[in-house]
Amino acid sequence: MYEVLHYPLIDPSTLEPGWFAALYIGFNLFEAVAWIVIGFVVFFRFQQDLTGWLQLVSFLLFAASDVMECFGESPLLLLFKGALILSLIQGSRSLRKRPSSPSATADV
Numbered sequence: 001m002y003e004v005l006h007y008p009l010i011d012p013s014t015l016e017p018g019w020f021a022a023l024y025i026g027f028n029l030f031e032a033v034a035w036i037v038i039g040f041v042v043f044f045r046f047q048q049d050l051t052g053w054l055q056l057v058s059f060l061l062f063a064a065s066d067v068m069e070c071f072g073e074s075p076l077l078l079l080f081k082g083a084l085i086l087s088l089i090q091g092s093r094s095l096r097k098r099p100s101s102p103s104a105t106a107d108v
Contacts, residue, residue, distance in 0.1 A: 007074060028070045035063035046095055055091040058084055 039059025046052030062084045068077060 025070045028066045032063040032066040035059050039063070042095075049095070051091050051094050055088065055095070059085045062088070087102065092094060 036059065039056045039062075043052050043056035044057065046055070062081065065077060065081050065084065
């Protein structure tokens with residue numbers, strides 16, 4: 001079972017040096033930075049709520065998984081990313097169900 005979960009699906013070190021390897025690694029690093037920015041935007045928007053903190057942790061872990069993807073992709077990493085996606089979906093659902101603050105509607 002260990003071998004199955006750690007079998008390298010994509011190993012960037014085996015890619016020939018060139019534009020595809022640079023694009024693959026560069027895109028994953030760009031994606032990691034984007035998840036960090038999105039995580040902090042969500043956190044500052046909902047920082048009073050515990051869900052905002054949990055969303056920030058999920059986004060930061062998702063960014064870390066993109067950095068790990070630069071060094072190789074395995075079924076275990078894909079399972080980890082799938083669990084993070086589920087936590088992000090659940091967090092966004094609970095944030096959308098939150099009642100609006102009365103001060104936000106009083107100014108309108």
